Each structure stands twice: as C-alpha cells, then as structure tokens.
Amino acid sequence: MIKKLIGAVALLLACTSTFAAEGGFPLDKAPYRVNDMSSLQNGAKLFVNYCLNCHSASSMRYNKLKDIGLTDQQIKESLLFTGEKVGDMMNVAMTPKDAKQWFGTTPPDLSVIARAKSVNAGPSGSDYIYTYLRTFYRDTSRATGWNNLVFPAVGMPHALWERQGPRELTTVAMHEVEGAEGAPKTWERVTTVYDAQGFSTVKAEPVANYHGHATFDAKFKAATPAQVATYDNDIADLTAFMSWMAEPVQTFRVRLGVGVMLFLLLFFLVTWRLNASYWKHVR
Structure with a gap:
C-alpha cells in the first residue's frame, strides 16, 4: 500500500x-x-x-x-x-x-x-x-x-522580438485520427513549419503500426544564434x-x-x- x-x-x-x-x-x-x-x-x-x-x-x-x-x-x-x-x-x-x-x-x-x-x-x-x-x-x-x-x-x-532576432519554428505533433464509421483510430504525424515572417506550411502523414502515445515536439532555428x-x-x-x-x-x-x-x-x-x-x- x-x-x-x-x-x-x-x-x-x-x-x-x-x-x-x-x-x-x-x-x-x-x-x-x-x-x-x-x-x-x-x-x-x-x-x-x-x-x-x-x-x-x-x-x-x-x-x-x-x-x-x-x-x-x-x-x-x-x-x-x-x-x-x-x-x-x-x-x-x-x-x-x-x-x-x-x-x-x-x-x-x-x-x-x-x-x-x-x-x-x-x-x-x-x-x-x-x-x-x-x-x-x-x-x-x-x-x-x-x-x-x-x-x-x-x-x-x-x-522584445528585436532583441531576439528572427527565428523559424518547426513543430511535430503525433495524434490519433478518427477513422471511418466502424473503423479503428489511426495515428497521424503533423509537421508544421512557421517561417521567420509567420507563414506556416503543414504536412500531415499517416503513421502505421504506431503503439506510442500523443507527443508534441518544437524546435527553433535562429537566423543569428549569437543574438539569441x-x-x-x-x-x-x-x-x-x-x-x-x-x-x-x-x-x-x-x-x-x-x-x-x-x-x-x-x-x-x-x-x-x-x-x-x-x-x-x-x-
């Protein structure tokens, strides 16, 4: 106990x-x-x-x-x-x-x-x-x-954005997607990239045989690392x-x-x- x-x-x-x-x-x-x-x-x-x-x-x-x-x-x-x-x-x-x-x-x-x-x-x-x-x-x-x-x-x-400088952000999210009626749920990986101006591009792809859990990762890429x-x-x-x-x-x-x-x-x-x-x- x-x-x-x-x-x-x-x-x-x-x-x-x-x-x-x-x-x-x-x-x-x-x-x-x-x-x-x-x-x-x-x-x-x-x-x-x-x-x-x-x-x-x-x-x-x-x-x-x-x-x-x-x-x-x-x-x-x-x-x-x-x-x-x-x-x-x-x-x-x-x-x-x-x-x-x-x-x-x-x-x-x-x-x-x-x-x-x-x-x-x-x-x-x-x-x-x-x-x-x-x-x-x-x-x-x-x-x-x-x-x-x-x-x-x-x-x-x-x-304080001027002090930090421009950066690009990439996020990768793994999440479940509802299937068709009666079909089991499937997993999907969604990769989103925000450029330095804030415009985003999204790429979604199914992931087969995934047995993990929902995750979210984010990574910044700085134009000037020393400034960051x-x-x-x-x-x-x-x-x-x-x-x-x-x-x-x-x-x-x-x-x-x-x-x-x-x-x-x-x-x-x-x-x-x-x-x-x-x-x-x-x-």
Whole structure:
C-alpha cells in the first residue's frame, strides 16, 4: 500500500512538473540569479523599458530598487522617463479603459506574477516566465502576428522580438485520427513549419503500426544564434528581477533560515552535553 502511494505521488509530481504551462509545454529551468546584483539591475532596466509600457507593478516602488544596489540618482536618470518620482509606485500610464479598448483586456499586474505562476512541488514561476519569454514565434493567423508555445493563442505580442532576432519554428505533433464509421483510430504525424515572417506550411502523414502515445515536439532555428544567446541571457536577468520583485526579502529569508538552523544545532549540542552532565551521577 505504501509503495503504491509513493508511486502515485511521484507520478503526480512528474505530471505537475511537465505540464505546468497553460498549453502543457515543458518548462525550462531558469538560471538562479536573484542574489546577483548586476543581473537584477539589468533585469530592472529591461522591465522598465519593455514591460512597464503595458503592465504595471503596483506593489513595487521605484525607491525599493535601492535594495539591488541602485542609487536615487541612477533610478532618476535611467528608469524614470515621464516625470515620476523615486517614491512613486511602478504604475503604467495606460488606463484600464484604454487597455480594454486596445487589447480587449487589461494586461495583468506583474508585481507578484513569479509567485502566482509557481506550482506546488512543480516548476517555479521563474521557470514559467523564463520559458514563456523565449518561446514566442511569428504566426500570421493571430491578430497580433505572434503566438507562444507556453501560452497558446496569447493576446500579448512579442515586445522584445528585436532583441531576439528572427527565428523559424518547426513543430511535430503525433495524434490519433478518427477513422471511418466502424473503423479503428489511426495515428497521424503533423509537421508544421512557421517561417521567420509567420507563414506556416503543414504536412500531415499517416503513421502505421504506431503503439506510442500523443507527443508534441518544437524546435527553433535562429537566423543569428549569437543574438539569441544574448537574448536568453537578458531574459534570465529579467526573470531574476521579476522573481526578486515578487518577494524582495527572499534572500534575507534564506539567510535567516540558515542562521536559525545553525542556532538550533548549537543549542541542541549544548542541551545534549548538559543532559549528559546532569545524569552522569545518577547512573
């Protein structure tokens, strides 16, 4: 019974880890840079320049960025562009009414998005953000001209596409096809290629004697791999900043936890020796 329970829990954790995204696309592990000040500062710059145009971070003040090593003067010169003050919240100028009219919905606040996208015993919100921002592709069938593997049919365009550069996407999906009335189901492999402009070509072919399960694979081909590598590094910094922003005290919490554990260990050793000294004559 215990073995079955352990097996069920392991299967649940594996499924949660693999299919944490809206579309079931597996998430990449985000590099951990929350304790790297230079990464957080670069992430803050990217966030203000690319994300804060449509999304707000209404739980964060600009002056809180001093915790990642920025001075008031640096914040004023590099991150404030429309007359905000250092003590202001990181709000967007666009009103909800305008957002509804332009995009059909109000873009979500990103203050705690890294925590909101975390899955218990599964991928973290950082993994979600890191993968999501690296899996946009051109798709002319969408109103925005963009689509996303992690969030299919997303309404958000790829705001950082110029930094990433043009890419081609090839997807291969294996799925079952309903047969004629009374006939068994058959398997089909569908290969879809999205070129750098977003135009797609689809090739479907039947697969005989297939005894596996439904699969989906995706592969990007970049025009300039070096540019994509630089972009991935920037996204790692942006992800780190958004993770820090969701919980600015997380590094202090970890240090405090380590300190408490060391104190308890020391206290245990002292108590153990006192106990031995107290009872040694009784024995």
